[in-house]
Amino acid sequence: MGILDLILGEKVIKYDDFFGKIESGKTRKKDLTKSLSWRLNKKIGQFKNDTFIILEGNYNNINPTQKVELKNFIENFDSVYSFEVDKMIESDNKYLQFKNWRNEYYITFICPLFDSNTNFEINFEPIDEKKNDGAFSVELINRVLKNIEL
Helix, strand or coil: CCHHHHHHCECCEEEECCCEEEEECCECCCCCCCCEEEEEEEECCCCCCEEEEEEEECCCCECHHHHHHHHHHHHCHHHHHHHHHHHHHHCCHHHHHHCCHHHHEEEEEEEECCCCCCCEEEEEEECCCCCCCCCEEEEEECCEEEEEEC
């Protein structure tokens, strides 16, 4: 640990068989009672672009429940959750602009909903940044997608 690490804190890097490289936010204390954010990039489903993911935990570990829930979402995205996204978009005319989301959008960001171990916000943005028809997000609540938002 160098002088800058003492002043600014250091990152912790872990490797997971499923998630790959996971990096913490900077921390100056190895205090297991303090909350710490963990970041990773992961490909999900058919998307070519990586998704930026934030999980919570402490200095030693990532919240195990969040890991289990997010792994379930990623493993079942193509077979279950992508069809739920279709249904949500088709349920209201104001979301029909996203009907080609499978080809024109990707999941850019996933983070836990406030104070939750099992629920996440999932954000979709256009693959082509120049073609900005907007973005949308959904919430993963108890393994069910809900609350589509513009």
